[in-house]
Amino acid sequence: MPGNSFGDAFRITTFGESHGPGVGVIIDGCPPRLPLAVEEIQRELDRRRPGQSAITTQRREADQVEILSGMHEGLTLGTPLAMLVRNQDMRSGDYEEMKTKFRPSHADYTYKAKYGIRAWQGGGRASARETIGRVAAGVVARKVLAGVDVVAWVERVADIEAAVDATKVTRDAVDANIARCPDAPTAEKMIARIDEARKAGDSLGGVVAAVARGVPAGLGEPVFDKLEADLAKAMLSLPAAKGFEIGSGFGGTFLTGSQHNDPFYDGGGRVRTRSNRSGGVQGGISNGEDITVRVAFKPTATILKEQETVDEDGHDTTIKGRGRHDPCVLPRAIPIVEAMLALVLADHFIRQRGQCGV
Numbered sequence: 001m002p003g004n005s006f007g008d009a010f011r012i013t014t015f016g017e018s019h020g021p022g023v024g025v026i027i028d029g030c031p032p033r034l035p036l037a038v039e040e041i042q043r044e045l046d047r048r049r050p051g052q053s054a055i056t057t058q059r060r061e062a063d064q065v066e067i068l069s070g071m072h073e074g075l076t077l078g079t080p081l082a083m084l085v086r087n088q089d090m091r092s093g094d095y096e097e098m099k100t101k102f103r104p105s106h107a108d109y110t111y112k113a114k115y116g117i118r119a120w121q122g123g124g125r126a127s128a129r130e131t132i133g134r135v136a137a138g139v140v141a142r143k144v145l146a147g148v149d150v151v152a153w154v155e156r157v158a159d160i161e162a163a164v165d166a167t168k169v170t171r172d173a174v175d176a177n178i179a180r181c182p183d184a185p186t187a188e189k190m191i192a193r194i195d196e197a198r199k200a201g202d203s204l205g206g207v208v209a210a211v212a213r214g215v216p217a218g219l220g221e222p223v224f225d226k227l228e229a230d231l232a233k234a235m236l237s238l239p240a241a242k243g244f245e246i247g248s249g250f251g252g253t254f255l256t257g258s259q260h261n262d263p264f265y266d267g268g269g270r271v272r273t274r275s276n277r278s279g280g281v282q283g284g285i286s287n288g289e290d291i292t293v294r295v296a297f298k299p300t301a302t303i304l305k306e307q308e309t310v311d312e313d314g315h316d317t318t319i320k321g322r323g324r325h326d327p328c329v330l331p332r333a334i335p336i337v338e339a340m341l342a343l344v345l346a347d348h349f350i351r352q353r354g355q356c357g358v
Contacts, residue, residue, distance in 0.1 A: 006234065007343060008225075009350040010141065014133035016087075018122030019095075024084035025133030027140055029350065030070060032078030034143045041065050041083065041139045047335040048135050053178035055194045056326050061088055065136055076140070083136045087129070095121045100311045101319045105301040112312065128239045128329065131336045138339025141346035148345060152210035152337040154181040154330045155294065158193055162186040166211045166292050180331045198327035201304030205240075206330050208295045208337050212345060215280060217271075217288035218356070219348040226284025227291075227348060234340040235295045240329050243296030247279025262289075291345075295337055300326050 005013040009029050016023030042065055049063040050056060063085050070081030099120045102109040107126035111118040118124060142150065153174045155162055162183040173182035179194070181187040197204045220227030232244045245251075252260050255277075262273035262282075273289055280291035302321040309319045326332060 006237070007347040009354060010144065010343065010347040012133065012137045012343065014130055016130065017119045017124040018127030018129045019119070020087060022084050022086040023129050023132050024082065025137045027081040027137050030076050030078065030081045030140055031144060032076055034076040034140070035074055036071065036076055036140060036143060037074065038065060038067060041136050044135050044139050044335050045085070045132060048131065048332055053331070055178055055191060055198065055328065056332055063132060081140065083133070085132050097319060097322070101317060102309050103302055103319060103321065104307050104309055126239065131239065134343070135335050135339045138342045141339070141342035144346040144349060145342060147214050149213040150210070150338050150342050152208055152334045154179055154190065154334065155207045155209040157190040157206040157328060157330060158204045160186060160189050160193055164209070166209065167290060169211070174334065178331060180334045194328045203300035203303050204328045205297050205299040206328065208297065208330055208333050210293050210337050210341050212291040212341055215286050215288065215291050215345060217286055219345065219352055220281065220285035221351065222284045227286055228281045228284065230344045230348070231293060231341070234344050235293065235337065238295070238333070238336060238340065240297045240300065241295055242298045245294040246281060247292060248277040249294060252277055293341065297329050297333060300329055
């Protein structure tokens with residue numbers, strides 16, 4: 001099964017299934033002598049873990065991380081850095097019906113069609129528990145990116161949207177409520193709508209926005225490894241992700257060139273732009289402005305309503321989701337989006353340093 005690794009100079013490989021013994025990550029290309037503490041990784045995993053609020057899955061996992069290799073006396077060695085989180089609160093019986101039936105819009109059928117076998121308990125590798133490794137690796141990526149500030153937030157749930165200034169949003173404001181929306185009045189509406197869907201056995205989608213501030217100019221490799229191309233791959237590799245935008249995104253198509261262009265000016269010895277419709281990337285290379293992205297997430301595929309489906313023998317039947325699932329993935333997706341943004345930037349930072357020495 002290829003496709004479990006991401007990155008070039010800073011490369012991660014995640015492993016494990018939802019209901020297996022554990023999940024984790026191996027980081028290859030981690031620079032030596034980076035100070036790293038288990039507590040730093042644990043803080044980010046706590047932002048991602050299940051059971052953290054009334055509007056997330058009630059699976060109870062402590063998600064305690066163990067560093068297995070690549071560290072000595074609090075510093076990275078430069079050797080492969082391996083981290084593991086052991087699964088504890090599995091209820092495989094909740095998935096017994098899924099052993100022979102395919103959940104609509106889930107990965108059950110496609111995994112079976114591709115491999116001829118699937119880990120039906122909890123979705124196996126298709127489960128969002130795989131992202132634990134990404135979040136853990138994202139902490140290390142931030143160490144590589146000293147001086148770069150990465151923040152993500154829930155911008156929209158269904159049709160409830162928050163107007164947020166990406167240049168000013170802070171992590172404290174994002175984490176101030178369980179919706180992870182920095183606009184408190186809008187967050188309350190989001191929470192109510194998610195709870196309404198949860199009680200109805202249904203789910204909701206929406207949009208996560210993210211910004212990276214302090215990114216140096218020069219990151220990105222034309223032609224096929226453009227920075228925004230790698231960012232798009234990173235975000236669209238996330239479970240439930242269905243769309244990606246950078247800068248003006250699809251909204252920019254309504255503008256003329258004269259309206260959309262970002263004029264340059266001398267910002268005291270540094271080239272700046274007066275607007276940032278490019279989202280901090282031009283020609284596939286960072287220009288030193290804030291990198292702004294948006295990721296669309298579909299409604300959670302597993303719902304507690306009866307739906308039409310087929311079984312593995314092709315017989316028409318119905319299925320009703322059981323177990324513990326997020327009625328909306330967005331609040332828990334925040335640290336995952338931040339991690340993927342940091343991983344892409346760290347990879348390109350190391351590549352730039354190796355290629356150009358800066």
